[in-house]
Amino acid sequence: MTEFLQYFPLALTFTNLLTLILGVIGGLILGATPGLSPTMAVALLVPFTFHMDPATGLILLGAVYTATVAGGAISAILINIPGAPANIATLLDGHPMAKQGKSQTALYVCFISSLVGGLFGMVIMILFTPPLAKIALKFGPSEMFWIAIFGITVMAGLSSGSIAKGLIGGMFGLLISTIGYSPLLGVPRFVFHDVLTGGIAIVPALIGLFAIPQVFALAEKLHVHIERPDYKPQKGVLFKTFIQNLKMVKALSIGSIVGSIIGVIPGAGGQVSGLIAYDQIRKFSKKPESFGTGNPEGVAAAESANNAMVGPSLIPLLTLSIPGSPTAAVLLGGLLIHGLFPGPDLFLNNAPITYTFIASLVLAQLAMCVFGLTMSRYSYMVMSVPNLYMIAAVSVLAVYGTYSVQNSFDDVIVMFSLGTLMYIGRKFGFSAAPVVLGIILGPIAEDNFLKGKLIADTDVGAFAYFFTGPMNITIILLCAASIGYSIYGEIKAYKKAKEKMA
Amino acid sequence: MRKELIISLVLLAGTIGLYSSLSLMEDPRAATFPRVVIIIMGVLSVALLLQSAIIRQKSNKPALQGTNIEDKDEKNSTAVKNKFPLAQVFICFILIIIYFAVMEWLGFYVSAFLFFVAVTFVLGGKGLTLRKGGGKVGVAFIFTALLFVWFNKLLVVQTPKGMFF
Numbered sequence: 027m028t029e030f031l032q033y034f035p036l037a038l039t040f041t042n043l044l045t046l047i048l049g050v051i052g053g054l055i056l057g058a059t060p061g062l063s064p065t066m067a068v069a070l071l072v073p074f075t076f077h078m079d080p081a082t083g084l085i086l087l088g089a090v091y092t093a094t095v096a097g098g099a100i101s102a103i104l105i106n107i108p109g110a111p112a113n114i115a116t117l118l119d120g121h122p123m124a125k126q127g128k129s130q131t132a133l134y135v136c137f138i139s140s141l142v143g144g145l146f147g148m149v150i151m152i153l154f155t156p157p158l159a160k161i162a163l164k165f166g167p168s169e170m171f172w173i174a175i176f177g178i179t180v181m182a183g184l185s186s187g188s189i190a191k192g193l194i195g196g197m198f199g200l201l202i203s204t205i206g207y208s209p210l211l212g213v214p215r216f217v218f219h220d221v222l223t224g225g226i227a228i229v230p231a232l233i234g235l236f237a238i239p240q241v242f243a244l245a246e247k248l249h250v251h252i253e254r255p256d257y258k259p260q261k262g263v264l265f266k267t268f269i270q271n272l273k274m275v276k277a278l279s280i281g282s283i284v285g286s287i288i289g290v291i292p293g294a295g296g297q298v299s300g301l302i303a304y305d306q307i308r309k310f311s312k313k314p315e316s317f318g319t320g321n322p323e324g325v326a327a328a329e330s331a332n333n334a335m336v337g338p339s340l341i342p343l344l345t346l347s348i349p350g351s352p353t354a355a356v357l358l359g360g361l362l363i364h365g366l367f368p369g370p371d372l373f374l375n376n377a378p379i380t381y382t383f384i385a386s387l388v389l390a391q392l393a394m395c396v397f398g399l400t401m402s403r404y405s406y407m408v409m410s411v412p413n414l415y416m417i418a419a420v421s422v423l424a425v426y427g428t429y430s431v432q433n434s435f436d437d438v439i440v441m442f443s444l445g446t447l448m449y450i451g452r453k454f455g456f457s458a459a460p461v462v463l464g465i466i467l468g469p470i471a472e473d474n475f476l477k478g479k480l481i482a483d484t485d486v487g488a489f490a491y492f493f494t495g496p497m498n499i500t501i502i503l504l505c506a507a508s509i510g511y512s513i514y515g516e517i518k519a520y521k522k523a524k525e526k527m528a
Numbered sequence: 529m530r531k532e533l534i535i536s537l538v539l540l541a542g543t544i545g546l547y548s549s550l551s552l553m554e555d556p557r558a559a560t561f562p563r564v565v566i567i568i569m570g571v572l573s574v575a576l577l578l579q580s581a582i583i584r585q586k587s588n589k590p591a592l593q594g595t596n597i598e599d600k601d602e603k604n605s606t607a608v609k610n611k612f613p614l615a616q617v618f619i620c621f622i623l624i625i626i627y628f629a630v631m632e633w634l635g636f637y638v639s640a641f642l643f644f645v646a647v648t649f650v651l652g653g654k655g656l657t658l659r660k661g662g663g664k665v666g667v668a669f670i671f672t673a674l675l676f677v678w679f680n681k682l683l684v685v686q687t688p689k690g691m692f693f
Contacts, residue, residue: 074683077683077685188576188579190572190575190576190579191576193568193572194539194569194572194573194576197565197566197568197569197572198569200565201546201562201565201566201569204561204562204565208555208558210557210558211555211557211558213553213554213555213558214553214554215553215558215559215562216546216549216562241620241624242617242620242621245613245616245617245619245620245651246612246613246616246617248613248616248651248652249613412652414647414648414651414652415644415648415667415671417620417647417651418643418644418647418648418668418671419644419671421624421627421643421647422640422643422644422671422675425627425628425631425636425640425688426636426675426679426687429636429686429687429688430685430686430687433686435631435632435688438628439628442624442628446621454531454532454535471561472561475560475561475564476560476561479560520583
């Protein structure tokens, strides 16, 4: 906490504040735009941070991450399409409110609740991240190897309907990370074409895997008509809603606590936190039947939960390199690109950058509320942007973002090839997030695997080194639990589907 | 379910191909980590193959009792296939390929402008009037001009060069 207060003023410099405000406004617009995922938005922004100071670059990414989660609620409320998976629970009562002509109230409840939940989550993050990072100091190569594998198993279970497909995606990502010259022996691996000689950099992979499938998905929905919402802002609603919102103590408390707890669990994500908080507030309510018909408490619980999740979801990311969500995985890529490796080092050697970043996330919550409330009256305009313009703009930005990494056209080819492959993969139920995480964690996994193997060969042997010891066993059990839980979920879903068919 | 079988077979063939390419590496030690990953990938592909085969078999059982789920699936998937706008996606794919091809010749900004115009005209060409067309060209021009000011003047970053910029 002392360090946080010590470095807080660094987030208040003119450049950092301006970046933060631009990031929040951009994030709100991107989050509100149907068809543009927050993960893709952050991935497209990573190259823009190259020319920035690391702290400023991370502030931009953090601000966009925070704002897209809240911005996604705008389209959920107004047109019944969640801007991000985290906003699914918001539309359950948010859209009925909009249909009753209470769009403005619903949006105000959404942003005020997001602020309350977001700030609560940030406090949890500030209190728990540094002590947990110290635990990571005790990790050797075998533990670090297992941590990387744990990250992949978590993401595999989270983002794919099938754990087998998720894990295959993760393994595919690990293989992609080995393309190019071996870091230890300097021999080429899987260089089937000259384009692959330098290996596959993180940014082209990130952009290709998230942006190109989105471009094709937009092309699929070219002629899908989205009804323009009927939204006429009125004066005096803000103050009334503010008072009404603060009286929803139960909804805000449940949302903030549930969001923070779910956020810490690697891979659980905002979607789950919003839905659980919504379910809990309905159970605790005296009028459970009013939920789903436009009860503002439903919006408050869901939005406070998915924003409370943002801060705690960064705890496993900043301490153990395990992202809590696909967007956090992209954020991890952003950290690595700026030479910042998650773990204790982040809080010891890079404390000014790390704490400035954390401080900016707190400020981003405030900015998100202020600009969200201001912009909500113009939000319907964002939803009128035709898919055609988005296809063109995203493609051009994807090319720029990729080319700017090494000024290489080869990277553009790699980006587009990976993206096209991912689009086809999506049609077969594969997801980009485990692949990306495999690419990001690949070097960490390989480096620690080989280091561990060297130690094991001269000492106790590979099995004893990698599979014994309390830390190793704990992480292996966590990997097994993560896979087991996903398999259980799949079997349950299969049985349910079978019962429905019968 | 046929889709699942196909993808697991493709994955299995891919892992076998990649595994055999490991022998081409100059130093076998460089293949240690990729070998482990490929083996796990192979095991997972077999698991996916078995999973899809089991589900396929179970889905076929009720068919004997009168409810042909497989048929239903086929009908549903055919319906989806009919609706799937393959032409739009394919045109989009081709436009991007052309965009890449002309970029090295025309440069980033000119090709970006032409690509923007091409996407809006080719993919959204239905009911195009002179006014609408002019509007689309205008949006493309403003977008490219903003890119030029942002990248070339403010960030001063390199973009693919061509005969114009």
